[in-house]
Amino acid sequence: MSESGLPTDWIVKQSTSRNLPYYFNTQTRESRWDPPDGTDTELLKTYMANNHSAANTRTEGMDAGNGKIRAAHLLVKHNESRRPQSWREANITRSKDEALNIIKGYQEQIQSGQTTLGALAVSESDCSSARKRGDLGFFGKNEMQKEFEENAFALKPGEVSGIVETASGLHLIERIQ
Known part of the structure; x- marks a missing residue:
């Protein structure tokens, strides 16, 4: 206990x-x-x-103090994801390989400067954070899945990660602050 x-x-x-x-x-x-x-x-x-009272929870105006960072992400789920459903699809049936091909395409668009992670996230991310351009707000250590957290904290502000696999699916992560 x-x-x-x-x-x-x-x-x-x-x-x-x-x-x-x-x-x-x-x-x-x-x-x-x-x-x-x-x-x-x-x-x-x-x-x-x-x-976790209202006075202690994360808010939009919070700064990056106390070891917290701010990141956005684009999530592509697949049929092996922890919850294979999203605001976009009630039942996600694509394979992990299909999801990997999709997210590689998004990664190429971002790297080429054709678009931004936030712009893609609005319409393509399987996370409800899509409506906020993928912005997850501020978070600290032990608040996200391990693989996600390790990659997000390793980025410098403005950098975008490679493809990150978690139980939720495949992510591209952009460190904002």
């Missing part, structure tokens, strides 16, 4: 699309809005009040 009152391997993360806390199992990669079975609800209430 952790200080949060959550069972072993469970942590609290902040949703970028809803700006709400959710529960994530670091071993199984399961995520959920409701606390998992075995949670000490009294400890969780105290933890949430101290760490």
